[in-house]
Amino acid sequence: MGHYGSGKTFTAVNYATYLSAQGKKVSIYDMDIVNPYFRTVDAEKFLSDNGVELVVSPYAETNVDIPAMNAKSYRMIHDKTRYAVLDIGGDERGALALGRFYEEILKENDYNAFWVVNPYRIETRNFKDALAIKDEIESAARIKFTGIVNCANLGEETTADTVLYGKKFCDGLSEITGLPVVFSAVRQDLADKTGLKDVLPIRPIKYVNWI
Amino acid sequence: MSEKVLMKGNEALAEAAIMAGCRHYFGYPITPQTEVAAYMAKKMPKIGGTFLQAESEIAAINMVIGAAASGVRAMTSSSSPGISLKSEGISYLAGCELPALIVNVQRGGPGLGGIQPSQSDYFQAIKGGGHGDYHLIVLAPASVQEMFDMAFKGFNLSEKYRVPAMILADGTMGQMMEPVSLDANEVEHYDKPWATVGTGKHEGRNIINSLSLSPKQLEDWNIARFARYKKIEENEVMYEEYMTEDAEIVIVxxxxxxxxxxxxxxxxRRRGIKAGMLRPITLWPFPKKALNALADKAKAFLSVELNMGQMADDVKLAVNCKKPVYFYGRTGGVIMTPEEVLDEIEKIEKGEAEQW
Structure with a gap:
């Protein structure tokens, strides 16, 4: 979860394939009820090539403009054989999608809730703004975050320094909130250059070929 | 913090409008434009501005008329079907000679169409949409940075000429994210002695109106306004040329x-074909002269659009039969690939393409 446009989908898709690469059975659930474009379904082939099952609304990336989730979504609770990675829409509006499941998730108490942070997004450029959005998301989702993911990026113009600035920013948030910085989501080709320890390499998923 | 931030086109445009002095936004949500309204809803109350979600698009554009008449920088935004609803109000804005900014983040049509990106409102933006003798200044951004910059440009030009301006974007421009430099562009200030700000502030009564009881008077108004349109056509055309220097096939x-x-x-070019491109940044005024000049050296023109062929007519008029004009487009929310455009270039090269 996190502010929209921070890089949640990229992180979720790559985190799911990272788990899958460790031999785990993984499903990714697209619970984005906000975004009309640029969804997990764009990574459909990448996910299936990497053994991850995609559970997505049949209306994602179509002309049907309704906030829908796949009917199979309840499996995330009941199927104990699989890891479930949830890609949740931006801000508190997106986090509302969790409302349907939070009771079961809390009861089971076997989850991580990652706060995906990009300090290069205009509305999360300082601690105060970032924390305000965090509070809004937590009260809409009714689930507290358990860790922070540094997802600092400037799109195509991301450099190692961009990521390192994000790490510093997330460390600051960590000090304030007591939440650990779990990993940095870093574009694969920059991962080594950052010198960071806990890195989730983000493999480029080519959505479009005109950028 | 670094100077650049990562933004969606819709957000960048909204932020720029605020930086350009807009404190009055009236809108109604519609995909893929909704982030403009959402951003305004969040920001305006914090800076003493007005965000108002009207009961309909028609109400929103009429609120823009009222706000603009009182001399403030007012705007609205929507996507294709919503712009159809606003079209009556846009014509009234033009008739009342009011500056205002209208944003269209286009989606597929006609009718309810779809929510995926499109450029099929070219006719609507350029040839009317609303009724009567009028033009809009129409700006076509091709990056998130231009979404930002054009909000300033739109307001500036609109106030300079008392002509409503439209930013004709599409779903991709609205939804995609790119790094943006948030350096404020120049905000031009123009006196508005015509604004209805109370008789204490101007002599006599100021009346904003598009109704004329005399045909001759209405004709005079239109002629006077068209004199301003002529100036816009002379002074405000913007376009980008890419590898046109020696280009034989020029994409528009x-x-x-x-x-x-x-x-x-x-x-x-890599395959040895001398291709180039002219990208109109202002769709009205259209870069007629630049295209006509290119027609003296190029062999052919190819209009590439996300529609069934709308700008192609204007390319043909500008080229004025000097050289053949071709068209390639995808529609309904489908985006063409570079390979498809390349195929079309090769067909023209081999003489296999059909003229527009």
Whole structure:
């Protein structure tokens, strides 16, 4: 979860394939009820090539403009054989999608809730703004975050320094909130250059070929 | 903090409008434009501005008329079907000679159409949409940075000429994220002695109206306004030329279609075909002279659009039969690939393409 446009989908898709690469059975659930474009379904082939099952609304990336989730979504609770990675829409509006499941998730108490942070997004450029959005998301989702993911990026113009600035920013948030910085989501080709320890390499998923 | 931030086109445009002094936004949500309204809803109350979600698009555009009449920088935004609803109000804005900014983040049509990107409102933006003798200043951004910059440009030009301006974007421009430099562009200030700000502030009564009881008077108004349109056509045309220096096949494309086409031009060059591109940044005024000049040296023109062929007519008029004009487009929310455009370039090269 996190502010929209921070890089949640990229992180979720790559985190799911990272788990899958460790031999785990993984499903990714697209619970984005906000975004009309640029969804997990764009990574459909990448996910299936990497053994991850995609559970997505049949209306994602179509002309049907309704906030829908796949009917199979309840499996995330009941199927104990699989890891479930949830890609949740931006801000508190997106986090509302969790409302349907939070009771079961809390009861089971076997989850991580990652706060995906990009300090290069205009509305999360300082601690105060970032924390305000965090509070809004937590009260809409009714689930507290358990860790922070540094997802600092400037799109195509991301450099190692961009990521390192994000790490510093997330460390600051960590000090304030007591939440650990779990990993940095870093574009694969920059991962080594950052010198960071806990890195989730983000493999480029080519959505479009005109950028 | 670094100077650049990562933004969606819709957000960048909204932020720029605020930086350009807009404190009055009236809108109604519609995909893929909704982030403009959402951003305004969040920001305006914090800076003493007005965000108002009207009961309909028709109400929103009429609120823009009222706000603009009182001399403030007012705007609205929508997507294709919503702009159809606003069209009556846009004509009234033009008739009342009011500056205002209208944003269309286009989606597929006609009718309810779809929510995926499109450029099929070119006719609506350029040839009317509303009724009567009028033009809008129409700007076509091709990057998130241009979404930002054009909000300033739109307001500036609109106030300079007392002509409503439209930013004709598409779903991709609205939804895609790119790094943006948030340096404020110049905000031009123009006196508005015509604004209805109370008789204490101007002599006599100021009346904002598009109704004339005398045909001769209405004709005079239109002629006077068209004199201003002429000045706009002389002074405000903007376009970008890409590898046109020695180009034999010149693509004409705007917005997202220009992004795709640029990649096709690069690949064509790699294959030894002398391709180039002219990207209109202002769709009205249209870069007629630049195209006509290119027609003296190029062999053919290819209009590439996300529609069934709308700007192609204007390309043909500008080229004025000097050289053949071709068209390639995808519609309904489908975006063409650079490979498809390249195929079309090769067909023209081999003489296999059909003229527009």
């Amino acid at each position: 494309a705007f917005g997202i279609a220009a992004r795709v086409s640029k990649n096709a031009v690069k690949e064509a």
